[in-house]
Amino acid sequence: MRGIATETITAQAFAPFGDLIEVEGPPDKIINQGLCGRFHDRAKLDFGPQGQAGISLFKAEPRSLPHTLDMLERHPEGSQAFIPMSLDPFLVVVAPDAGGAPGVPRAFLTREGQAVNLHRGTWHGVLTPLHAPGLFAVVDRIGATPNLEEHWLSSPYLIQENTPA
Ligand SMILES: NC(=O)N[C@@H](O)C(=O)O
Numbered sequence: 001m002r003g004i005a006t007e008t009i010t011a012q013a014f015a016p017f018g019d020l021i022e023v024e025g026p027p028d029k030i031i032n033q034g035l036c037g038r039f040h041d042r043a044k045l046d047f048g049p050q051g052q053a054g055i056s057l058f059k060a061e062p063r064s065l066p067h068t069l070d071m072l073e074r075h076p077e078g079s080q081a082f083i084p085m086s087l088d089p090f091l092v093v094v095a096p097d098a099g100g101a102p103g104v105p106r107a108f109l110t111r112e113g114q115a116v117n118l119h120r121g122t123w124h125g126v127l128t129p130l131h132a133p134g135l136f137a138v139v140d141r142i143g144a145t146p147n148l149e150e151h152w153l154s155s156p157y158l159i160q161e162n163t164p165a
């Protein structure tokens with residue numbers, strides 16, 4: 001089985017696929033009588049001309065590494081943000097488009113307190129928590145069309161935690 005080593009997510013590495021949402025650097029605004037830092041407008045949301053923004057809650061079964069990846073999907077009509085409601089890292093698998101199918105995937109591990117927003121049309125693995133409770137707020141497109149394209153891999157990948165030498 002083809003292998004993929006995990007990598008720690010950074011805004012730069014993830015930029016071709018989406019936004020890394022995190023408290024990084026000084027706040028953009030200090031609000032609430034100085035008691036809150038606002039890290040303002042940190043993701044490019046996109047719901048298309050016919051869609052609306054929706055907030056859903058996902059409660060997903062935790063997986064463990066090594067993890068077999070056998071399907072990637074994309075949402076051609078909108079972005080999709082995954083905001084953990086716990087401080088646990090989770091696995092974010094994305095891939096470039098290669099002629100209408102996913103190219104070689106990358107497997108990112110988040111750190112506590114980080115969230116991601118997948119840009120419209122980004123190939124990705126489904127939400128993959130690594131710890132219970134697997135509870136996430138999801139901000140994505142609500143609309144009348146399915147907005148989902150799945151690609152089942154003819155040969156799965158095995159995602160393993162990168163262990164630096
Ligand atoms: N299908 C659905 O609502 N969830 C997936 O899009 C996913 O990326 O987990």
Ligand code: NI
Nearest residue numbers: 073075080126
């Ligand atoms: Ni999705």
